[in-house]
Every structure is written in C-alpha cells, then in structure tokens.
Amino acid sequence: xxxxxxxQPSRNKRKAARTRFVLLTVLGGFTLAACYTLYVSIxxxxxxxxxxxxxxxxxxxxxxxxxxxxxxxVAGLALGLPGSSGNLVEIRFWIVENRVSVLSxxxxxxxxxxxxxxxxxxxxxxxxxxxxRTLMPNLHKPGVANEAILALEALDAPMTQLASITSELVGxxxxxxxxxLQTLHLIFxxxxxxxIAVGILLLVLLLxxxxxxxDANENLRFLADNLRAKRAELKAANETVAAANLELQLQxxxxxxxxxxxxxxxxxFDAALNNMSHGxxxxxxxxxxxxxxxxxxxxxxxxIEQRIEGKKIEEVFEAxxxxxxxxxxxxxxxxxxxxxxxxxxxxxxxxxxxxxxLQVNHVAMADGGWVAIYDDITERRKIEAHTDxxxxxxxxxxxxxxxxxASSLAQAIRERKRDGFFALLLLDVDHFKYVNDTLGxxxxxxxxxxxxxxxxxxxxxxxxxxxxxxxxxxxxxRAPRSREDVAALAERVASTLAxxxxxxxxxxxxxxxxGISIFDSxxxxxxxxxxxxxxxxxxxxxxxxxxxxxxEATMESEVLYRAxxxxxxxxxDRRGELYVVFQPxxxxxxxxxxxxxxxxxxxxxxxxxxxxxxxxPIAEESRLIVPIGETVLRRACETAVTWPAHIRVAVNLSPxxxxxxxxxxxxxxxxxxxxxxxxxxxxxxxxxxxxxxxASVRQSLAALRALGVTLALDDFGTGYASLSYLHKxxxxxxxxDRSFVTGLEEETDSRVIVEAVISLAARLGLTTxxxxxxRASQWDLLADAGCRFAQGFYLGRPVSSSVVRDMLxxxxxxxAFEEALPPPPPQEAGGTLA
Numbered sequence: 001x002x003x004x005x006x007x008q009p010s011r012n013k014r015k016a017a018r019t020r021f022v023l024l025t026v027l028g029g030f031t032l033a034a035c036y037t038l039y040v041s042i043x044x045x046x047x048x049x050x051x052x053x054x055x056x057x058x059x060x061x062x063x064x065x066x067x068x069x070x071x072x073x074v075a076g077l078a079l080g081l082p083g084s085s086g087n088l089v090e091i092r093f094w095i096v097e098n099r100v101s102v103l104s105x106x107x108x109x110x111x112x113x114x115x116x117x118x119x120x121x122x123x124x125x126x127x128x129x130x131x132x133r134t135l136m137p138n139l140h141k142p143g144v145a146n147e148a149i150l151a152l153e154a155l156d157a158p159m160t161q162l163a164s165i166t167s168e169l170v171g172x173x174x175x176x177x178x179x180x181l182q183t184l185h186l187i188f189x190x191x192x193x194x195x196i197a198v199g200i201l202l203l204v205l206l207l208x209x210x211x212x213x214x215d216a217n218e219n220l221r222f223l224a225d226n227l228r229a230k231r232a233e234l235k236a237a238n239e240t241v242a243a244a245n246l247e248l249q250l251q252x253x254x255x256x257x258x259x260x261x262x263x264x265x266x267x268x269f270d271a272a273l274n275n276m277s278h279g280x281x282x283x284x285x286x287x288x289x290x291x292x293x294x295x296x297x298x299x300x301x302x303x304i305e306q307r308i309e310g311k312k313i314e315e316v317f318e319a320x321x322x323x324x325x326x327x328x329x330x331x332x333x334x335x336x337x338x339x340x341x342x343x344x345x346x347x348x349x350x351x352x353x354x355x356x357x358l359q360v361n362h363v364a365m366a367d368g369g370w371v372a373i374y375d376d377i378t379e380r381r382k383i384e385a386h387t388d389x390x391x392x393x394x395x396x397x398x399x400x401x402x403x404x405x406a407s408s409l410a411q412a413i414r415e416r417k418r419d420g421f422f423a424l425l426l427l428d429v430d431h432f433k434y435v436n437d438t439l440g441x442x443x444x445x446x447x448x449x450x451x452x453x454x455x456x457x458x459x460x461x462x463x464x465x466x467x468x469x470x471x472x473x474x475x476x477x478r479a480p481r482s483r484e485d486v487a488a489l490a491e492r493v494a495s496t497l498a499x500x501x502x503x504x505x506x507x508x509x510x511x512x513x514x515g516i517s518i519f520d521s522x523x524x525x526x527x528x529x530x531x532x533x534x535x536x537x538x539x540x541x542x543x544x545x546x547x548x549x550x551x552e553a554t555m556e557s558e559v560l561y562r563a564x565x566x567x568x569x570x571x572x573d574r575r576g577e578l579y580v581v582f583q584p585x586x587x588x589x590x591x592x593x594x595x596x597x598x599x600x601x602x603x604x605x606x607x608x609x610x611x612x613x614x615x616x617p618i619a620e621e622s623r624l625i626v627p628i629g630e631t632v633l634r635r636a637c638e639t640a641v642t643w644p645a646h647i648r649v650a651v652n653l654s655p656x657x658x659x660x661x662x663x664x665x666x667x668x669x670x671x672x673x674x675x676x677x678x679x680x681x682x683x684x685x686x687x688x689x690x691x692x693x694x695a696s697v698r699q700s701l702a703a704l705r706a707l708g709v710t711l712a713l714d715d716f717g718t719g720y721a722s723l724s725y726l727h728k729x730x731x732x733x734x735x736x737d738r739s740f741v742t743g744l745e746e747e748t749d750s751r752v753i754v755e756a757v758i759s760l761a762a763r764l765g766l767t768t769x770x771x772x773x774x775r776a777s778q779w780d781l782l783a784d785a786g787c788r789f790a791q792g793f794y795l796g797r798p799v800s801s802s803v804v805r806d807m808l809x810x811x812x813x814x815x816a817f818e819e820a821l822p823p824p825p826p827q828e829a830g831g832t833l834a
Contacts, residue, residue, distance in 0.1 A: 066096045075149060096129065100122070100126060115169075121158045125158050128151060132148055132151050276295050278295060279299040283338075285369050289312070302316075302320075313338045314338050327356065329353045330352075334360070346364050358376055359377050392407075399456075400467075402468045405468070405474055422480065423476075424475070424517045425489065426517075428473075430545040430546060431510055446504065447501060457496065462478040477489055494548055498510070514537065514547070515539065516533060516548060517530075517551045518550065533551060536552075537549075538559070569628075573631055578602055580598050581599050582636075582649075585650065585795075587789060593647065594789060595647060596650070597791065599652075600616075616654075626657055633651050633667070633670055634674070636651050637681065647808065648680045649676075649681060649682065650683070650712065659697060667709070668707065681710070682733070698729070705730040710732045716737060733766055733769060734761045736769070740757075741771060751785075758786050768787050768788055768789065
C-alpha cells in the first residue's frame with residue numbers, strides 16, 4: 001500500500017516554492033517601504049526646521065512696533081507727560097536693540113539671502129541705534145530728547161522696509177512649505193495603506209503555509225506508524241527464530257553437561273581419593289583390597305609400581321618392612337585388626353608405638369566388606385602436647401605461667417587444708433624498665449630469661465617458679481619447715497638476683513623486691529594469697545626495693561587507705577582541697593630572694609594534710625597528674641606575674657606531663673593568658689623523667705627551651721645517668737639533692753661531691769641550686785664552694801601567696817631567717833609537684 005497519493009509530493013513542492021517566492025517579495029517590499037519612510041521622515045524634519053525661521057521674521061516685524069513705542073516714550077519724557085521716565089525709555093531702547101540683534105543671527109541671514117539690500121538696512125539700523133545710545137544718559141537735559149526723537153525718526157523708513165520684505169518672504173515660504181507637507185502627508189498615508197495590505201497578504205500566506213506544514217506532519221506520523229508496525233513484525237519473527245535456536249542450544253548443552261558431569265565426577269572422585277590427608281582402602285567381604293588411595297601408599301611406603309589391588313589386606317601389611325617408618329609393634333597390631341571379625345573391627349581404634357601413633361576407623365559395608373581410614377596423628381599429638389605446654393608455661397622463659405601457678409596454688413591449698421602450710425613469694429625485678437628502655441627490648445628479654453634461670457637454682461625439688469608477666473615472677477614453696485625457711489629462700493633469691501649479669505656483652509646490675517604470703521588458715525584461697533603477696537611486695541618496693549617483706553594484716557589497711565586516696569583525688573581540685581604554696585630560693589651572692597618554687601599541697605576534709613609523697617604517685621598512676629599539673633602551673637604563673645619582674649617561679653614536672661603531646665601547647669597558652677614572660681618560668685625535671693631518653697620527652701624539652709623557659713635537672717646525683725643527661729638534654733641548671741647537702745659538715749665525701757658538681761656545672765655554663773639548707777654552716781660552706789642558689793627550711797618554709805607578697809614588699813633577705821627557729825618538721829618526701 002502506498003504511503004502518499006500519486007502526484008502529491010510534486011504538488012507540495014511547487015506550492016512550497018511559490019510560497020517562498022511570495023514571502024521573499026513581501027519582505028523586499030517591506031524593506032523598500034521602510035527605507036522610503038525613513039526618507040519622508042527626514043524631509044518632514046527639514047520642513048519643521050524651516051518653520052523655525054518664522055520666529056526670526058516675526059521678531060523683525062515686531063521691531064517696527066517696538067520702535068514706535070520707544071519714540072512715544074522719548075516724546076512723553078520730552079513733554080513731561082505723567083508716567084514717563086528715564087527708566088521706561090531705557091527699557092524700550094533695550095527691547096528695540098534686542099529686536100535688531102536678531103537680524104544678525106545665521107538663521108535670519110540665510111532666510112533673507114535672496115535680498116542683499118537687507119544687509120545694508122540692518123547696518124543702518126545698528127548705526128542709528130548707536131547714535132541714540134550716546135544720547136540716552138542725557139535725555140533729561142533740555143533739547144537732548146528732541147535730538148533723540150529726530151534720530152529715531154530716521155529709523156522709521158529702514159524698519160518699515162525691513163518689515164515689508166520679511167513679511168513677503170514669510171508668506172512665500174509658508175505657501176511652499178504647506179504644499180510640501182501636504183504632498184508628504186499623501187505619500188505617507190499611501191505607504192501606510194500599502195503596508196497594511198502587504199501585512200494582510202503576509203498573514204494569509206503564513207496561514208496557508210501552516211496548513212501545508214500540518215499536512216506534512218500528518219504524512220510523517222502516518223509513515224512512522226507504518227514503520228513501527230513493520231519493525232514489530234520483524235521483531236516477532238526474530239524472536240521466534242531465536243527461541244527455536246535456544247531450544248536447540250539447550251538440548252545440545254544438556255547433552256554436553258551430562259557428559260562433562262560424568263567426567264568431572266570421576267575426576268573429582270579420583271582427586272578426592274588421592275588428595276585425602278588420610279590413607280583409605282576399600283576391602284571386599286573376602287578381605288581383598290579393592291581401592292587404595294595415594295595417601296595410603298605414601299603412609300605405608302608402598303611404591304606405585306607395586307600392585308596391591310586384589311591382594312588380601314593382611315598380605316599387604318605382611319609385605320611392609322618394619323623399622324623403615326612404622327615399628328613392628330604397629331604393623332602387627334594392624335594385621336591383627338584386619339584379621340578380626342566384622343563385629344570386632346568395626347569402630348575407631350588407636351594404634352600406638354614408641355615414637356608414632358596411628359588412628360584407624362573401620363566402617364562396615366552392606367556386602368560384608370569395609371572401608372578403612374588411616375590417620376597418622378603423631379604430629380598432632382606433638383602439637384597438642386606443645387599447645388598444652390604453651391597454655392601453662394611462659395613462652396619466653398619456659399617457666400610455668402599464671403594459669404599453672406593458680407592451678408598449683410589450688411592443689412596446694414587442698415593438700416594443706418588440714419595441716420601444714422606453704423608460702424607464696426611474688427617478686428619484681430627492680431629497675432627493669434630502665435634496662436628495657438636503655439638497652440632495648442631484646443636485652444630486656446634476655447635479662448628475664450637469665451632471671452628465670454637463676455630462680456630455678458634457688459628452689460628445691462617440690463617448689464615451683466612461675467613468670468606472671470612483665471618483670472613479675474612467683475615462687476611456690478610447697479613444704480617449708482618454718483617461717484625461717486621462707487625467709488632464707490627470700491634472702492637467697494634477693495642476693496642471687498643482685499649479682500652482676502652479662503647481657504649482650506654489657507654488664508647489668510638489677511635487684512629484686514619480694515613479697516611473701518604464708519598459707520596457714522583454711523579461710524584463705526588462691527586470690528587471697530596472691531593479693532596478700534602483692535601487698536607485701538608493694539611494701540618492699542616502697543621501703544627502698546632490693547629487700548623482702550612478709551605480709552602483715554596492717555598492710556591491707558594501708559592498701560585500702562591508698563585506694564581511698566586514689567578515689568578522693570579525682571575531685572579534690574574541684575572541691576578546692578588542692579592548693580599551691582611557695583618556698584623561697586635565695587641568691588647566695590646577694591643573700592636576697594631570687595625565685596620561689598611552687599609546691600602542691602592537699603588538705604583532705606577528713607584526713608587533714610596529706611603528704612605529696614603519698615598522693616603524687618597515685619595521681620601519676622591514674623594520669624590525673626596532667627590536669628592537676630596544669631592547674632598548678634596556671635596558679636603559679638598567675639601568682640608570679642604579680643611579683644617584681646626579677647623574681648622567677650619554679651614548677652616541678654612529672655614524666656607523665658612531659659610525655660603528653662599537648663603539654664608544650666598548654667604551657668604556651670598559660671603564658672599567653674597570664675602574661676608571664678617565659679624567661680621568668682623554670683621547670684624542674686627529675687632524672688626519672690629522662691629514663692629511656694624517649695623522643696617525645698626530648699622534643700618537649702627542646703620546645704620548652706625554644707620558648708625561653710629555664711630547665712633544671714632536679715635531685716642531681718640520685719638517679720642513673722646524670723652526667724649523660726647533662727650532655728644529651730638542654731638543661732640550664734642543676735639542683736643538688738638534699739642527701740649530699742645534709743652531710744656537708746660531717747662527711748668529707750659529701751663535701752667533695754658537692755664541690756665537684758658545682759665545678760662541673762660552672763665549666764658547662766650551668767648554675768647550681770642546693771636543696772635542704774637547714775643550718776647556717778651549710779649556707780657558708782655552699783657559698784665558699786661557689787654555689788649560686790640555696791633553698792631549705794633555714795631560709796624559708798613553703799608559704800601562701802599572700803605571705804610571699806609581704807616578704808617581697810619587705811625586701812626579705814636571708815639575714816631575717818638567722819634568728820632562732822624552732823626545729824624543722826620532719827623532711828617531706830619528694831614528689832613530682834612536691
């Protein structure tokens with residue numbers, strides 16, 4: 001069926017061509033009409049411009065009238081008529097003069113260009129007016145007005161002539177312009193009607209063109225519908241063909257899949273059989289071997305070239321050579337098992353020899369045969385034994401671990417419930433962290449192994465040594481004869497571990513702190529024993545380490561007291577129980593106060609004043625020392641900023657604070673907020689904070705030094721490597737420990753050490769401060785030795801900030817403290833902020 005009727009496309013093309021021609025013609029007509037309209041508009045504008053010359057002609061004609069008014073005004077002035085005045089004459093003269101000046105305009109000159117005589121008339125008028133102008137000031141004089149009247153009368157003829165000529169020119173010009181305007185009006189009206197007609201024609205053509213476009217769109221839609229129908233028919237035919245092809249493909253694939261499945265099943269069966277981790281054989285009812293996998297051959301060392309299928313299973317085992325891998329004992333057991341009745345050989349059997357173990361599973365089949373699975377469990381048994389060892393022993397020292405110790409303690413308690421007693425010793429290796437940090441973890445591990453070996457030599461046969469973790473060990477003394485036997489063992493342990501070690505070619509000295517718990521009551525259990533021993537160990541460490549202590553009932557109350565302090569210190573600052581006091585430090589050379597050391601104190605609401613030696617370690621263990629230390633630093637800076645500019649403040653730092661990554665930033669913020677100059681702040685750092693020479697500590701000290709803060713090495717001489725710290729860290733000052741100052745008068749060694757430290761500091765460019773000055777003689781000895789600063793109860797005890805203000809206001813000097821003082825209180829143990 002045809003899509004269009006016959007001849008329709010050619011007719012549409014002709015119609016479209018005619019339409020395009022007419023549209024182009026109409027657009028051309030519009031363009032010409034627009035150009036001509038522009039021309040007519042220009043002509044109209046020029047005509048309007050010519051009409052402006054009528055004003056100049058009117059002014060010229062009006063000049064004759066104004067001349068007459070001027071003559072009347074002059075005559076009235078000459079005759080003395082009422083209302084006449086010189087001012088009126090001047091005004092009239094100015095009007096006439098203005099009318100004559102119009103005649104000199106370019107527009108008027110162009111208007112009368114056809115009458116040359118007018119230029120002479122204009123010149124005559126100007127001359128006469130100039131003559132009259134000379135008379136104007138004297139018009140009030142006799143005869144002058146008459147003279148002016150005569151001069152003005154001479155202007156009558158020129159003015160009349162000028163008015164006549166201009167009137168005639170205006171009339172001619174007006175008639176010409178009126179005819180031109182009428183002609184332009186007719187032409188413009190014709191153009192407008194022509195444009196309207198052309199617009200109507202254009203509208204008709206557009207409507208016709210729209211109809212043609214609509215017909216074309218209808219034809220396109222009809223064509224698109226036909227194409228879609230044909231495409232749907234083709235698609236349906238393709239789908240039918242594809243379905244038929246798919247059906248054939250599926251049938252072929254199914255056939256191939258069946259063949260492949262059979263092949264894969266056989267391959268998998270062979271692969272599974274030959275890749276089993278166990279040996280497998282299948283035996284028929286006559287005990288003849290049907291199937292044997294590769295693992296069975298490998299397990300029993302049967303070569304591939306040996307044909308065993310079809311042989312009786314016992315013959316297969318008889319052919320094995322004992323001693324090559326399996327012992328004769330295991331081979332005999334396997335032969336007996338294969339020759340047993342069905343009922344006897346069904347199940348799981350363990351066949352063991354001296355050095356190997358074999359697990360055999362027999363599964364009966366319906367036809368009277370069976371399947372046997374052989375599993376060599378020798379390595380598994382070894383692994384299980386090793387795993388059991390690791391579960392109950394320490395991997396590093398091979399000593400029993402905490403789990404095995406707990407089990408042994410429970411057994412000992414059961415055995416000693418009725419009579420007898422035993423002892424549990426817990427011990428820590430003193431200063432192990434220092435060894436670990438300075439020599440490395442590998443050296444630390446080697447030291448722990450050596451400690452374990454030495455502990456083995458200290459105990460008897462029934463006793464046990466265990467490592468609980470880290471540097472903590474335990475000894476279970478199962479059958480001591482008396483308390484003295486336990487003490488002897490503890491002393492033996494302490495002395496043995498204190499002997500020198502050779503670790504990686506370096507000499508190492510450590511000691512041990514031992515806590516002892518005795519089982520002598522049926523009410524004690526494992527946990528109680530461990531807890532009591534741990535409490536005794538803590539007492540030994542707190543009393544100087546390298547010693548041993550038995551547990552006593554009073555120790556438990558001390559532990560409870562320490563736990564109560566740990567709980568209360570968390571909110572002590574919020575409750576206002578923590579406060580800062582200041583102890584003066586004197587410049588020995590001037591005997592005047594140079595700075596104050598800020599010290600933290602705790603006034604407990606129920607326990608009263610608590611020594612810093614008690615609560616500072618607790619705060620460090622819980623890391624509460626970080627916020628508490630920040631509070632102390634802030635209060636110290638806020639107080640110091642009110643002192644004279646030459647007085648500095650010293651604040652103690654905890655190792656925990658130095659390891660805090662935000663500590664330096666906190667110091668910067670506090671200095672900025674309080675306004676204290678960094679050069680007026682001094683940090684005192686103990687040698688314990690430098691153990692291990694951690695990079696974070698080194699970076700913090702360098703950053704503080706860069707701020708301008710002074711760094712002092714506190715308690716110099718009581719630590720581990722003071723001289724090396726002076727070389728490796730940026731210190732400005734050394735604080736000599738009070739233990740050396742105390743013996744200055746009596747002990748020569750102390751005096752030599754103090755003088756050596758002061759001399760060393762001077763050579764290194766460092767200043768020195770001596771702590772613990774309690775007598776005038778100590779002051780004098782330090783002054784003679786060249787010590788720069790001094791601090792102690794003899795010079796001043798820690799006081800509140802208000803007392804400090806009074807001391808500074810009075811200009812306190814050392815001499816004020818030379819008066820008789822009451823005996824100083826017991827020396828307070830040092831702490832990080834104490």
